[in-house]
Amino acid sequence: MSKFSGINLFGYLFGAGIAFIPYVSLASDGRPALDTGDTAWLLTSTAIVLLMTIPGVALFYGGMARKKNVLSVLMQSFSIACLISVIWMVVGYSLAFSKGSNLYIGNLDLAFLDHLAVEAINGTIPDSLFVVFQMTFAIITAALITGAVAERMKFSALLWFVGLWSIVVYSPVTFWVWGGGFLGDAGVLDFAGGTVVHINSGIAALVACIMLGKRKGYGVENLAPHNLVLTVIGGSLLWVGWFGFNAGSALGANGGAAMAMVVTQIAAAAAGLAWMFMEWATHKKPTVLGVVSGAVAGLVAITPAAGFVGPKGALAIGILSGLVCFWGATSLKHKLGYDDSLDVFAVHGLGGITGAILTGVFAVEAIGGTAGAIEGNVAQIGTQFYGIIATILWSAIATAVIIFILDKTIGIRVDHDSEAEGLDLSQHGESIQ
Numbered sequence: 249m250s251k252f253s254g255i256n257l258f259g260y261l262f263g264a265g266i267a268f269i270p271y272v273s274l275a276s277d278g279r280p281a282l283d284t285g286d287t288a289w290l291l292t293s294t295a296i297v298l299l300m301t302i303p304g305v306a307l308f309y310g311g312m313a314r315k316k317n318v319l320s321v322l323m324q325s326f327s328i329a330c331l332i333s334v335i336w337m338v339v340g341y342s343l344a345f346s347k348g349s350n351l352y353i354g355n356l357d358l359a360f361l362d363h364l365a366v367e368a369i370n371g372t373i374p375d376s377l378f379v380v381f382q383m384t385f386a387i388i389t390a391a392l393i394t395g396a397v398a399e400r401m402k403f404s405a406l407l408w409f410v411g412l413w414s415i416v417v418y419s420p421v422t423f424w425v426w427g428g429g430f431l432g433d434a435g436v437l438d439f440a441g442g443t444v445v446h447i448n449s450g451i452a453a454l455v456a457c458i459m460l461g462k463r464k465g466y467g468v469e470n471l472a473p474h475n476l477v478l479t480v481i482g483g484s485l486l487w488v489g490w491f492g493f494n495a496g497s498a499l500g501a502n503g504g505a506a507m508a509m510v511v512t513q514i515a516a517a518a519a520g521l522a523w524m525f526m527e528w529a530t531h532k533k534p535t536v537l538g539v540v541s542g543a544v545a546g547l548v549a550i551t552p553a554a555g556f557v558g559p560k561g562a563l564a565i566g567i568l569s570g571l572v573c574f575w576g577a578t579s580l581k582h583k584l585g586y587d588d589s590l591d592v593f594a595v596h597g598l599g600g601i602t603g604a605i606l607t608g609v610f611a612v613e614a615i616g617g618t619a620g621a622i623e624g625n626v627a628q629i630g631t632q633f634y635g636i637i638a639t640i641l642w643s644a645i646a647t648a649v650i651i652f653i654l655d656k657t658i659g660i661r662v663d664h665d666s667e668a669e670g671l672d673l674s675q676h677g678e679s680i681q
Contacts (some may be wrong), residue, residue: 283372286500290373290381293496297384300489301391302329308482308544309395312537312590315474316670317399319678324394324403328410329387335414336383337361343419344382344427351430353420371499381496382422389445390414395590396453400463400667403675405660409650413452417646421448421639436635437611437618437628439508440497442552442604443639450597451643453588459651460660462587464667476536483540487516490547494554507615508554511562512547518566519546523574530578538574545573545595549603553610556618561610569602601636608632 306325310318332340339359346354357363361379368375390410397406424431425438438444463471473479494512498505523542528534549569550562557565576594588594608629611620619625654660661667666674673679 280369280372282369282374283500286372286502287374287377289501289505290377290496290499293492294377294381294384296489296492297381297388297496298329300486300493301384301388302326304482304485304489305388305391305395306482307478308486308540309398309590311475311478311480311482312395312473313398314471314670315680316672318474318478318672318680320403320671320675321394321398323676324398324406325391327403327407328391328394331407331411332387332390332414333383335411336379336386340386340414340419341379341382343415344386344422347428348423351428351433352424353429354423354427373499378499385441385445385493386414386418386422389418389441389449392445392449392592392596393453393456396457396588396592397460398589399671400661401456401460402658402660402662403671405654405658408654408658409456409660412650413647416650417452417643418444418448421642424638425635431635431638434634435618435628435631437556437607437616437632438552438604438635439555439607439616440494440551442549442600442607443635446548446551446596446600447604447636447639448600448643450593450595450600451640452647453592454586454597455644455647456651457588457593458586459648459655463589464664466587473537480536480540483544486544487547490516490551494551498555504555504615507558511554511557511559512550514559514562515550515566515569516543516546518563519543519549519570519573522546522567522570526571526574527578541577541591541595542570542574545569545599548573548596548599549606552600552604553607556607556611556616556620558610558612558615561606561612561622564610565603565606568606569599572602573599604632604636605629 302325306322310321313321337360339356341361342356342358343354346358348355364376364379370378390413393410394406422444423429425436425444426432436443465471490512491509495505495509498508520539520543523545524534524539527538546566546569549565553561553565573595576598577591581588581594607620608631609621611618611628613619613623618628620628651660662671662674
């Protein structure tokens with residue numbers, strides 16, 4: 249044997265021995281082992297999902313508001329990040345992920361996160377990391393609703409609303425789908441939050457804006473966005489952050505995360521083009537607000553499907569969601585006459601519904617373990633409708649009850665003079681001027 253081949257043999261055996269050490273450790277104690285690669289990816293995903301709310305949603309919505317209300321919009325997203333973090337720690341996580349004795353809501357066994365320990369493992373990541381990753385989902389879901397009630401809702405009422413809504417609506421629906429509840433048991437597919445986040449918040453936004461009433465001057469005055477540069481920056485942050493949202497939901501640095509990232513990019517791009525070309529054909533000019541809104545619509549629609557579909561399915565989901573959400577924002581809203589200030593229902597509600605249905609169409613068994621209609625499992629579409637209807641009903645009813653109670657107690661809308669002055673000054677005593 250030559251010296252060179254001997255060194256190669258030694259290196260091979262040494263490398264194989266090092267690679268075998270973790271498996272020996274796992275086999276000896278029988279417990280899951282923490283994977284540093286998975287942990288690093290989830291730490292990164294958690295950080296960029298938080299960036300989706302602050303500053304992502306804050307800037308995306310802030311740019312679309314009028315100048316006299318932009319600080320109030322930013323304030324809402326930032327304050328919600330603070331409020332929901334505390335609620336999630338105290339009770340929200342426990343209601344969403346503790347193993348209760350029923351299929352509808354968890355118990356309070358995990359309240360205040362007393363169960364967390366440094367060494368506790370959830371799969372291949374720290375349990376504490378799973379908690380905070382899911383916390384960022386709870387934060388952005390509540391923040392999304394604010395776009396529908398912008399420029400006219402009292403800040404105090406908003407805080408009460410999103411706090412109660414997170415406990416009464418968000419945590420139970422999360423349990424239904426991801427925590428061991430009846431929708432998950434029924435086989436509803438929602439990889440990263442099509443029902444839990446987007447349909448949930450979109451329906452709540454629709455109910456809230458209808459009950460709150462239209463902005464003063466709606467349909468008469470110019471309510472155009474004050475700074476679309478902020479909206480593009482916010483939309484760009486959302487697009488990048490969505491990789492943490494979708495690929496992070498694989499809960500590991502693996503092939504599933506990579507595929508989720510690929511289909512997320514394809515769907516966002518296809519939807520942006522679909523919205524842009526529809527706007528171009530209909531209104532004769534493509535707008536930056538249109539292409540950004542279209543991309544976000546595609547991101548919404550691919551969210552439930554990200555771990556279940558391939559590139560072709562993502563392309564179809566992107567195109568169809570861009571068309572559906574364009575119709576919702578430019579036609580449906582005006583025909584029905586509701587004032588969804590920043591088109592939350594059109595983008596998140598309709599986008600989430602479209603994506604949830606199409607997940608049942610394009611799911612590929614080799615990717616996510618469940619076949620969709622294109623592979624012969626037509627029943628999956630019915631299962632997806634079951635999840636959609638359950639989420640719509642609970643979100644709509646519970647949202648309406650919460651707003652009704654708040655309106656009868658503390659009031660939910662600012663007075664006429666405060667609205668005319670702008671919420672920046674009337675609610676917060678500040679101005680960007």
